[in-house]
Amino acid sequence: xxxxxxxxxxxxxxxxxxxxxxxxxxxxxxxxxxxxxxxxxxxxxxxxxxxxxxxxxxxxxxxxxxxxxxxxxxxxxxxxxxxxxxxxxxxxxxxxxxxxxxxxxxxxxxxxxxxxxxxxxxxxxxxxxxxxxxxxxxxxxxxxxxxxxxxxxxxxxxxxxxxxxxxxxxxxxxxxxxxxxxxxxxxxxxxxxxxxxxxxxxxxxxxxxxxxxxxxxxxxxxxxxxxxxxxxxxxxxxxxxxxx
Amino acid sequence: xxxxxxxxxxxxxxxxxxxxxxxxxxxxxxxxxxxxxxxxxxxxxxxxxxxxxxxxxxxxxxxxxxxxxxxxxxxxxxxxxxxxxxxxxxxxxxxxxxxxxxxxxxxxxxxxxxxxxxxxxxxxxxxxxxxxxxxxxxxxxxxxxxxxxxxxxxxxxxxxxxxxxxxxxxxxxxxxxxxxxxxxxxxxxxxxxxxxxxxxxxxxxxxxxxxxxxxxxxxxxxxxxxxxxxxxxxxxxxxx
Numbered sequence: 001x002x003x004x005x006x007x008x009x010x011x012x013x014x015x016x017x018x019x020x021x022x023x024x025x026x027x028x029x030x031x032x033x034x035x036x037x038x039x040x041x042x043x044x045x046x047x048x049x050x051x052x053x054x055x056x057x058x059x060x061x062x063x064x065x066x067x068x069x070x071x072x073x074x075x076x077x078x079x080x081x082x083x084x085x086x087x088x089x090x091x092x093x094x095x096x097x098x099x100x101x102x103x104x105x106x107x108x109x110x111x112x113x114x115x116x117x118x119x120x121x122x123x124x125x126x127x128x129x130x131x132x133x134x135x136x137x138x139x140x141x142x143x144x145x146x147x148x149x150x151x152x153x154x155x156x157x158x159x160x161x162x163x164x165x166x167x168x169x170x171x172x173x174x175x176x177x178x179x180x181x182x183x184x185x186x187x188x189x190x191x192x193x194x195x196x197x198x199x200x201x202x203x204x205x206x207x208x209x210x211x212x213x214x215x216x217x218x219x220x221x222x223x224x225x226x227x228x229x230x231x232x233x234x235x236x237x238x239x240x241x242x243x244x
Numbered sequence: 245x246x247x248x249x250x251x252x253x254x255x256x257x258x259x260x261x262x263x264x265x266x267x268x269x270x271x272x273x274x275x276x277x278x279x280x281x282x283x284x285x286x287x288x289x290x291x292x293x294x295x296x297x298x299x300x301x302x303x304x305x306x307x308x309x310x311x312x313x314x315x316x317x318x319x320x321x322x323x324x325x326x327x328x329x330x331x332x333x334x335x336x337x338x339x340x341x342x343x344x345x346x347x348x349x350x351x352x353x354x355x356x357x358x359x360x361x362x363x364x365x366x367x368x369x370x371x372x373x374x375x376x377x378x379x380x381x382x383x384x385x386x387x388x389x390x391x392x393x394x395x396x397x398x399x400x401x402x403x404x405x406x407x408x409x410x411x412x413x414x415x416x417x418x419x420x421x422x423x424x425x426x427x428x429x430x431x432x433x434x435x436x437x438x439x440x441x442x443x444x445x446x447x448x449x450x451x452x453x454x455x456x457x458x459x460x461x462x463x464x465x466x467x468x469x470x471x472x473x474x475x476x477x478x479x480x481x482x483x484x
Binding site: 089104 | 303304307308309311312313314315316317318319471474475476477479480
């Protein structure tokens with residue numbers, strides 16, 4: 001059976017800020033329905049990579065293609081099918097959870113907004129705080145709102161930066177199950193960044209390990225662990241981070 | 245709410261009393277005194293139009309929402325258009341408040357200017373947008389440290405807008421600069437209407453032409469600055 005065409009292709013991506021090279025000639029792809037882990041210590045270039053994939057940071061050189069289209073030339077059309085969730089980004093604090101979801105739905109031109117919001121609120125168990133003002137949410141509730149905003153638009157590619165970082169284990173487990181189910185049902189592709197190694201092992205099909213802006217390892221969690229001769233992914237992470 | 249009610253109301257109270265005081269000297273300063281209140285209301289139209297654009301951007305910045313917006317299918321031009329719509333709503337609200345208060349407290353009727361008021365006000369709103377887009381572009385480039393521009397930039401234009409005095413008051417070299425400012429043509433044009441001296445058509449034409457040219461230039465600048473910020477990674481850093 002032929003390998004399906006990647007939904008995301010990154011080729012020789014470089015990002016320099018003055019003399020500092022944040023991302024140094026990385027190439028990778030993301031296949032339909034795949035969850036690709038993005039691992040690396042702080043400052044490895046993960047966030048910059050995701051920001052370039054979202055079009056908010058312009059690469060110094062290299063190309064980013066999604067659905068066979070170039071991000072620089074087809075930005076709006078591509079971003080309509082992409083979404084993200086990050087702990088570093090929030091939504092307007094004066095609006096309620098539901099109002100924020102309405103704004104986002106309109107921004108992406110979603111049809112049948114109320115139905116979609118009702119569905120996502122139910123799926124992420126947000127009923128009890130859907131009418132609450134965003135500034136009054138707990139950190140776990142805010143994280144769920146961020147995820148709801150990301151899933152609301154039914155993206156084909158999702159970038160998740162530490163999606164379960166501020167969630168309690170029960171909700172985090174539910175989010176992971178939800179993500180797996182979404183992937184199974186809709187063929188969603190995910191670029192997943194986390195510092196929770198067990199989560200990475202559980203969730204990802206493949207992992208790319210970034211260090212000082214370069215890809216230093218790529219493969220399944222088992223392949224990477226075997227290649228570095230460590231007991232698990234966490235030990236590989238520690239070993240590579242200490243080599244910095 | 246502060247923007248729409250509190251500050252415009254305070255402005256009106258202070259300038260209203262100054263006008264009442266100056267009315268005592270009406271004989272020495274013929275016709276000019278009542279222009280103060282009208283000028284104040286119209287200056288506030290420009291000021292709130294600018295604020296409407298810049299504060300909308302700042303609110304997204306303070307909410308750390310810029311990345312949500314700019315990583316969405318929203319185009320920079322659509323974002324600017326949305327801030328201008330917000331600005332138009334704010335201007336409408338502020339204008340109603342000021343016109344009603346001026347009528348109630350000082351028996352001042354701005355509509356004495358007649359139908360000329362409409363094109364002149366529209367031009368002032370456009371000038372406000374020009375300064376607003378320029379300020380927003382600078383804040384996007386220089387980050388939150390440049391936030392003060394949101395409240396101060398417009399006052400850089402006030403002396404050369406000839407809001408409260410005619411352009412002849414300015415030294416010759418500054419008059420040349422003032423004539424490049426669309427707001428100067430608006431205020432000079434309205435003075436012409438009130439004094440019934442010369443036709444305001446030329447002023448209106450100049451104001452409109454300058455506004456169209458300047459708005460096109462600042463929108464182009466905003467797009468250039470947006471790309472510059474994407475290149476330097478500033479778009480994501482200012483919101484952090």
